[in-house]
Amino acid sequence: xKKTKTIFQEGNHKxxxxxxxxxxxxxxxxxxxxxxxHDGKGLLLDPGGAEIFxxxxxxxxxxxxxxxxxxxFASHQDPDICSSLALWLEFNPAMRCHVSWLWSGFIPHFGGxxxxxxxxxxxxxxxxxxxxxxxxxxxxxxxSSGNFNLYDKVAKVMFSGDIGAALLxxxxxxxxxxxxxxxxxxxxxxxxxxxxxxEAKRRxxxxxxxMEIDMLCPQHGxxxxxxxxxxxxxxxxxxxxxxxxx
Amino acid sequence: xxxxxATTGNKTPQAGADLLRIVRINEEIKxxxxxxxxxxxxxxxxxxxxxxxxxxxxxxxxxxxxxxVFSQELRDCMASLTGLVYGCVGEVSRMLQDIxxxxxxxxxxxxxxxxQLSAVLAAREIENERHAESLGRQRKQLKMALExxxxxxxxxxxxxxxxxxxxxxxxxxxxxxAQVSGEFDGIVxxxxxxxxxxxxxxxxxxx
Numbered sequence: 001x002k003k004t005k006t007i008f009q010e011g012n013h014k015x016x017x018x019x020x021x022x023x024x025x026x027x028x029x030x031x032x033x034x035x036x037x038h039d040g041k042g043l044l045l046d047p048g049g050a051e052i053f054x055x056x057x058x059x060x061x062x063x064x065x066x067x068x069x070x071x072x073f074a075s076h077q078d079p080d081i082c083s084s085l086a087l088w089l090e091f092n093p094a095m096r097c098h099v100s101w102l103w104s105g106f107i108p109h110f111g112g113x114x115x116x117x118x119x120x121x122x123x124x125x126x127x128x129x130x131x132x133x134x135x136x137x138x139x140x141x142x143x144s145s146g147n148f149n150l151y152d153k154v155a156k157v158m159f160s161g162d163i164g165a166a167l168l169x170x171x172x173x174x175x176x177x178x179x180x181x182x183x184x185x186x187x188x189x190x191x192x193x194x195x196x197x198x199e200a201k202r203r204x205x206x207x208x209x210x211m212e213i214d215m216l217c218p219q220h221g222x223x224x225x226x227x228x229x230x231x232x233x234x235x236x237x238x239x240x241x242x243x244x245x246x
Numbered sequence: 247x248x249x250x251x252a253t254t255g256n257k258t259p260q261a262g263a264d265l266l267r268i269v270r271i272n273e274e275i276k277x278x279x280x281x282x283x284x285x286x287x288x289x290x291x292x293x294x295x296x297x298x299x300x301x302x303x304x305x306x307x308x309x310x311x312x313x314x315v316f317s318q319e320l321r322d323c324m325a326s327l328t329g330l331v332y333g334c335v336g337e338v339s340r341m342l343q344d345i346x347x348x349x350x351x352x353x354x355x356x357x358x359x360x361x362q363l364s365a366v367l368a369a370r371e372i373e374n375e376r377h378a379e380s381l382g383r384q385r386k387q388l389k390m391a392l393e394x395x396x397x398x399x400x401x402x403x404x405x406x407x408x409x410x411x412x413x414x415x416x417x418x419x420x421x422x423x424a425q426v427s428g429e430f431d432g433i434v435x436x437x438x439x440x441x442x443x444x445x446x447x448x449x450x451x452x453x
Contacts, residue, residue: 001357053350058357067362087350091366 002033002052002059005175007215007223008155013038013132015157016063017217019175021055028052029167031080032219034159035060036152038132042069044088045150045159046081046219050110053084057091071096071118073127073136075161075219076144077103079110086111098127098136102146120148137207139163141200149208156214163204164232165190166221177222180231187221188239195241205237260452261345265338267449271388272331275324278440281433282320285402288433289314292409292426299419306412306423309405313430316402320437323395330388334449337381344374382452389450396441403438406430 001021008015018033033056034045042064048056060066074082074097082097089095089111099107101119108117118127124136127150135151143162150159166187177183195201209230216224216232224232289310296307351367409430413423 050346050350054353054357057354057360057363061358061360061363066360087347087354090347090351090370091363 002055004059004063006063007175007217008152008157010155012040013154015152015155015215015217016060017175017223018056018059020173021052024052024055029080030173030220032217032221033060034217035064036129036132036134036150037064037068039130040065040068041130042066043071043073043127043129043134044069045073046075046161047072047084047088049080049083050087053087056084057087066091069095070129071098071127073097073134073148073150073159074099074103074107075139075149075159076100076147077106078144081161081219082107083110085116089116100140100144100146100148103144122146124148137211139200139204141195141197142204143194143196145196151211151213153212156212157217158208158211158213158215159217159219161219162190162194163236164216164218164221164224165194166218168221174222177224177228180224180228183222184232184235190220191236191239192241192243198241201236201239201241205233209233261338261341264449264452265335265342267447268331268334268338271444271447271449272328272335274440274444275327275331278437279321279324279328281437281440282317282324285317285320285430285433286314288426288429289317292423292430295419295422295426299416299423302415302417303412303419303423306409306416306427309409309412312405313402313409316398316405320395320398320402323391323398327388327391327395330384330391333384334381334388337377337384340377341374341381344370344377348374385450385452389445392441392444396438396445399434399438399441402434403431406434 002018003020005017005019006014007017014037016035018035024030028051031048033048036043036045057066069092072082072085072088072095085097085107096118097112097116098118098120101121104117104119120136122138122140124138127134127136132154135153137149137151139147139149139161141147147161149161149163164187166183167190168186213229214225216229292310293307296303296310348370351370355363355367406427409427410424413427414420416423
């Protein structure tokens, strides 16, 4: 079963990370799921692949009533992001899935109906969660061509999807980045290969530098917090991406 | 314990094997359709040949006509078999998906006994049963349609053999008529063997 860790709490407003399943087979890439709750309602960010649904569901339900989930935020269209969608919808068919308009015809192959999807325009937009306003921040081409991060300005937490992701070896897979220089080596190859556009990367770095972010939470690897957030943005800004040794 | 809970694990290879079997049945049916089309053309040529042979080949001409009708009916029969096969392919595919979802839901229930999730699993199992029953019905329909096709082909075999006998009365046309009727007989036998192998398919051993 995956572990849960509350990474932010202020009254009835929480961010819970669902991470690190020791029983997960090695051939599946490890993923982090995040649950944002506010006033008893929940939004699940990148709920993960179908194969890890049992682990995510059980971990989530240990912390939160899953019937109070109102929606899913899918940063992009990959199978490790949301191929479990049909199972979540089987549990609660009324759940909505917020996703880039670009993928609104593709993700239904994982499940859902015409009523399921709330399409995000390229410029992003607000996603309300029972009085809390979350913000879908454009991160197109990083790595998907229709890609969003999710920003919570109250918690100052940014869910960054694949941006900031790292493929961590056993023994170095803590939930938070502890030594930036050592950690970032595990992120470098990932970003060079998976991020497709230097121009898009520059624009993202400029955009998020102006935001107040205490925690940058990627879908793989460890969470950047405090000074490591800006350290990461600077590192990413310098990195040449879209590189493949073919 | 309900069926899906009891059998999800070992149903996957069964459903996968069923899908492979039904795909093979479909391929065999496609080859029979091609052959049936050949009979139609051959029967048309045989009718012309019988006309040229005149009164001596009148019986052969009648049988050639019957064979042409047979080929058309066989093609219609194969078209309906194809429709049934497509239905079975769809149902087996749905069952494969059911099995995966049920497995994942079962794991989730085992790890987290949330009452609502157990209800979802129970609903999923009812749905699984519905798909299994639907596949059972379609499997029976396909088997019956295959039996009908087999009986029709046996009749075609009789027609082809009668044509062989009639060819012997074809006087100066006896040799070409015998050749054509021999080809008929060979092709109908080929179809009979195909359908016989389909009847024995392990797909029909399932419930």
